[in-house]
Amino acid sequence: MSSYGTPPMTEHTKVDFGADRVDGATATTPGPTVLEKAAPRSERMAVNKIECNACPVLCQISEGRTGACDRYANADGRLIRVDPVCFVSRATDATEPTAIGFSAGADAQAQTSADNSAPLFVTGVGASSTYPDYKPAPFIVSSQHEGVDMVTVVTEGIFSYCSFKVKIDTDRFLGPEQSNVRCHGEIVGHVTTAEYGSQMLSLGGVHHLTGGSKKEGRVTCDMMLALGNKEAVELTIDGGASLVIRAGAAPVVDGVEERRMRVGCGSATIGIFAKQWFGHVDEVVVVDDHITGVLTEHQAGRCLGMTRSGLKIRGRKSTPGRYFQVANPGTGWGGTDIQDPLAIVEGFDPAVARPGMRILMVSTTGEHAQWYELDSDLVPRPAQMPDTVRQTVERIGENCEPSLATVLFIGGAGGSLRAGATENPVRLTRAIKERLVNVTCGGAPAYVWPGGGITVMVDVARMPDRSFGTVPTPAIVAPIEFSMTLDAYRELGGHMDAIRPLADVLAHGPEHLEGAPLARRTLARHPDNPWPLGMPPMLG
Template identity: 85%
Template sequence: MSSYGNPTMTEHTKVDFGADGVDGETASTPGPTVLEKAAPRSERMASNKIECNACPVLCQISEGRTGACDRYANSDGRLIRVDPVVFVSRTLAVGDGAGEAAAVEFGASPATGGDAAVAAPAAAAQQDQALFVTGVGASSTYPDYKPAPFIVSSKLEGVDMVTVVTEGIFSYCSFKVKIDTDRFLGPEQSNVRCQGEIVGHVTTAEYGSQMLSLGGVHHLTGGSKKEGRVTCDMMLALGNKQAVELTIDGGASLVIRAGAAPIVDGVEEQRMRVGCGSATIGIFAKQWFGHVDEVVVVDDHITGVLTEHQAGRCLGMTRSGLKIRGRKSTPGRYFQVANPGTGWGGTDIQDPLAIIEGFDPAVARPGMRLLMVSTTGEHAQWYELDADLVPRIAEMPTDVLRTVERIGENCEPSLATVLFLGGAGGSLRAGATENPVLLTRAIKQRLVNVTCGGAPAYVWPGGGITVMVDVTRMPDRSFGTVPTPAIVAPIEFTMSYDVYRDLGGHLDAVRSLESVLANGPDHVEGAPLARRTLARHPDNPWPLGMPPMLG
């Protein structure tokens, strides 16, 4: 147990009772949100404690303290959710262009600093399409038999809409990390470690990116307690856009943060490859024509040789007589010219001539011009053959240097992309309907829009509701944990009222935005909701306006 008044206790924002601010931001209402989640008092529980049943841990919380998850607290015998509920505004501007504005009071008057949406809920209700209630800070449905914390009605172009809002407790979840780099990170299927514990593995490389799968139920629950705890902490940090240090067995050390350049073995990556060696030949062959006699684009996967490549042949270039190591695939395309590594083109070589076996004296001639370059343009060297057909370093001509610079220009910035992947299982669906399979079917029929913190979620085909979302498009501090261990993540289901009725939704729990703003989650008159309001991420469609819901 820990005091919710201690701001250094946890990553999550804490709202002290009656406080006016959250991390320097202005809370739209004072104090935390009161919830009716306290379980019936046990005879063996101290009188100054209440039991929280928001997750299976069932913490017994003393007055003025939080439970093990730091998300719920005991305030004068009432169980409260200490984080404010996050709203997304359609009308607020993103001031810094970074995708999420600082928390702003929706409708605040510069003269008074008040919140017009709370002071005049009727006016807010008239603008209900301009606010969207996310699951961030909303609380969960555990122990699952009750409706979701918020089932909010609104209107969209005259159509009655319903959004079911909750925080899901996800044991079956992971993060897929896309790392834009040609550097060798580690063998496929190698273990990825955090603080020495195995937390995931290296998966298949994609075009210009190395891929990791991190977390998952087996690491959360299938290993030691320490493995589960470290995995959960690592996943929480990744989801909340914080830097995480990882090591790969037989490979590199990494620092990964969503939306930032990855750091590989202490070096910040700059560029994603323009293409494989063969593709680079195809892109730039015409620009090299007339300025070079041969080009080798070094690549761990497919190294390209210009005069043998179909692009060079179509331009009428004659063979240079260059002999290259590796396994020939098709003309001008070679596999396995070197081992994977952090050198030229994602290989382990530092001297590009190491992959050249020599030149055929029947074809090559002194003075031939050779460019060797990597798929990012970060490595490049110009050679000219001497009388013995030995490549000698020479000054690179200006026209050729321009093509190398253009390779770099066409490389996208290296980024680490973090995708949350979670299965919204049976218990979470019970908060939306008494017959959960109908919600699943409606989603697959594109009658329901699924979002996570207002960000669009991709729903995987096949059974169940397996969602995937880019964490950079979600509000800050969207993720939490419970010590089972599991990840807590927001999820929202938006649909027309008719669809919600037909799938057996909890119609008696549907409330207007006006009621939510004025009375909070417990229908307590005059107890407005503690919330923070953020501008919509500029890349996100408005959650109430997605075509699948009406089309």
């Protein structure tokens, strides 16, 4: 939703043809952008309403009100796009995003300096969609990059086939694989395969959006909108934890904010720090839900000439010094359910162990650590940890990256998006796979999955704020841009008659504005993002 401060639209309109009233907050506009003339009037529509044809809902909008998606409104009988179009500047040193008003004329030329590169890039954020699919994309913009004539096809896609993959950097047990993930009691996704040092969730998707109850679809859509727009979302996992996740922020698990991602599994931690422990300890056990490491049995200890300690550990032995299933998954030491590390120790072989042996037990993040010394009965007793050993524990923590929640949007770009670029959509698909087209989302680089179709994946943290919207079908609205050389666009049968120079877009806005100024906001390019008009990244 826009928040730029001119008079707000009063409320949502009622959608005709039997659809329910959709409740929600109203939107504001910084000098709204007129989109186009209203669609042909329905015989059932009141004379003070206009019909919005930007999505299949076909809202009938009264004067001064927004449609059900909060993105379109009726202003003096004209259909307007409430939010401004988002431009990305090639500069990376701007501070706060600002809404920029535009005056035509010489300023337009100044915005497109003649240094063989376009200093501004039109993103799909706020650009409008191609629905009802037969019309060209809202912006098909020509510019130059390093002396090459370029074309960028810009639109907002209406995605039913889309989801979010959430990477949560923690060893904590979040829930069994395949367990349902819920938001406000509704199933919105599931726990998927854990990756190295991270737990993974798959959220949203077409079956939750449209395949369940109306409430499930609405809750799923709202949850996805919040995630994409970098807002905090509360989730619960069946048989597992409660979570608060937000893109680029530390996850909160059962009310506790995570701090560290593990340095490695227990075996890897042994290998990394074995030389630093050598001579200062007689045994180290690195507790881990995946692979618990035992130093003197491990190949690293053997290569250093360490003598076996006689420690007997619970669990299933994999290879020397590496143990599986020492405990159940949980939120304790090393992602297990134990709070006392001695719970995984069965004892010490009296033929090998000796009183006074020094034992370090530590987790894979260094957050848990305890020093023991064996008494005369070979019972480990807590003791003061030597400074040299404490430094190695601190170094484990130093080598752990900060725990973050990373949110990746995955969407399938279907027929309507491709038809907005060309009358022969398969040519766009082929050109993307041949690396003739660079695909971005809000100017952020998108990974295009191999195989059929155009399935894109993008890190929402690298996209502009407020990049995502919704329509009440329900579906997610997300920006997408296709950039290529002018020759490549001609080859794939693009809408050549719809191409407009960047300076003309800046000066006059969309072609159907009839001279009205373009409402836009300009952001500095994210410092991690390559300039969108460059070569596309390697595909999988």
